[in-house]
Amino acid sequence: MKELVNEKFIIKLDEENKLIFLGHKSDVTNMNWIEGKEKWGTTFCPEGIKFSIERKFTEDGNLREKYSFKNTTEFPIGFKRTDIGIYTTFNDNYEDTDICIEEKCHAHIFCGEEASYVMAMQMGGRAPHLGMKVIKGSIVSYSVERDLSEESNDRGDFILHPDLPILQPEETVEVEWELFWFLDKEDFRKKLMETHGFPVVNSKQFTYFIGETIKFDVVAAGVFKEEEIEIKYKNREIPFVLRYEGYTTIVTCEYLVNSAEEIKIEIKFAERTTHVNFLGRKPLHEMIEERCSFIVEKQQYHKEGSFLDGAYLIYDNEEKKQYYSHLDDHNGGRERICMGILLARYLQKKENAAFLKSLEKYISYIYRELYDDKTGFVYNDVNRNLDWHRLYNYPWMSVFQLELYRLFKDKKYLGDSFRTMERYYKEGGGKFYGIAIPAIELLNYLKLENMKEEAEAFEKDFTAHALHILENGLHYPPFEVRYEQSIVAPAVSCLIQAYEITKDKGFLEEAEKQMAVLELFNGEQPDYNQYEVAIRHWDGRWFGKYRNYGDTYPHYWSSLTGMDFIQYSKIMGNEKYKEKAKASFRGCLSLFGTDGSASCAIVYPEMVNGKKGHYYDPWANDQDWALYFALRYEEATIGK
Known part of the structure; x- marks a missing residue:
């Protein structure tokens, strides 16, 4: 094993010159930012291609890696998109939360040709974080290889795919990138721009509705002339405004969205090419109306006497047919209740007799097959099946019932929504990080309808729940995945709602602390x-x-x-x-x-x-x- 150290990095190499450890010189936790089944720098390529790796520290203390590919045959060699891969095994997988918060990172990968990068954020938010930017060559996509025995808890080994031209005999091409440390997302962008001519795209939004105008900037270090810059969509030039701020070139562009499609804009900035992907979509209400029509016409099951009569089921867009299986994530309940929730919410905006008739049949299905309005039990599948008593299902049922209350102005549904959450807490929900708990809405409506006892009971249960989350802090318990965004996000939501209810600043302070982790x-x-x-x-x-x-x-x-x-x-x-x-x-x-x-x-x-x-x-x-x-x-x- 060989160890190299400078003022910023500690790296360790095996006998094959592959990285087995990469850390920050001053990190007292000694976190290894690279880990995987394969070793960092492992490379595959077609027969006849010889590759080599060179590493060096730059004058400012960053780490450069150069991968060279040489055609050793007598004939030209061309490449498919995934023929060449370089393992860049950022340490992004999910063990217990305490390990994740201290020893793992989120790898944000952008395959943007000659402006590709990786922004790896330490999961607990502890700076410095690790960045990577392409110096020479082009990265066009990435693949992953996962440890399938870990199921949902291993994001996998990342494989970057360079874009190489047809190589002539004895010809060599190089891909080079630089690894560096940064403090936060803003500092990461600044570090990208320390490389002359590296184009960084800035926009507040990347999805737009028809009739809106896309606005974005392309910024790069250096002073570049107008003729050195091209911004194109579908081979048509997009006008831009050029300005300079010191030694920085800023290109400002606008484009009116007139269709619902991907808008991939090609960017040439001096010697580098990259792209930015925007999306056009129909106006929101039009999208939702079309989606509700699809659900009503193609996803609702009709067969009198069947357990599934009235259900909204999976729809296979390839086979053009409905699908049902008692397998948990394919069944007649659980997450799929969102179709009924969407219809109930949309009908509050716009009357539609066909949608209402469909929803009423779905309500009958829910109360017949998936919900007991006397006990508040939420079942996992049709025929009131409880093979898995899943607590996630309760807040979703409560949301559905609240939307029915809002739609029909019927207190029965408000009472059911309360009863559902009451059962959730009786079944241990106070120590569970349920998704989309509608605490503020439920409490406000209970008070509005003078349901004082129910309001007091729910407020007591929910506040105790939020206190449990506050006390846990960043020590998140594992659920269906050991550590994930939809554990942290519900925690933050509970804390924010608890602050709104109680005005206790302790909840707000903890919410801010956990939201900083969520943003990563x-x-x-x-x-x-x-x-x-x-x-x-x-x-x-x-x-x-x-x-x-x-x-x-x-x-x-x-x-x-x-x-x-x-x-x-x-x-x-x-x-x-x-x-x-x-x-x-x-x-x-x-x-x-x-x-x-x-x-x-x-x-x-x-x-x-x-x-x-x-x-x-x-x-x-x-x-x-x-x-x-x-x-x-x-x-x-x-x-x-």
């Missing part, structure tokens, strides 16, 4: 799939037709972070978090097609354990929570 799950890549979208990487396996793991950019539960952002913004009058909430809610809209269809997951990496990735799963399953949150926080989503 979100990246800022210039891509609508990833910008302000939380890292999640297992949902395609459990909820998708193809049952594949891999980063899901986006996944609808990312909206939970947006919900925390907007709640915090309203309390504090903070415009920054209002804009971040807008990006979070909009960031999930790519899950919905232009015809009302939907996908439960976008499996984002190029390959996952050797299987083709980068696809929309064909199942419309549980993704409608994203539209519900967008509508529930419509003012934030639209931003007017």
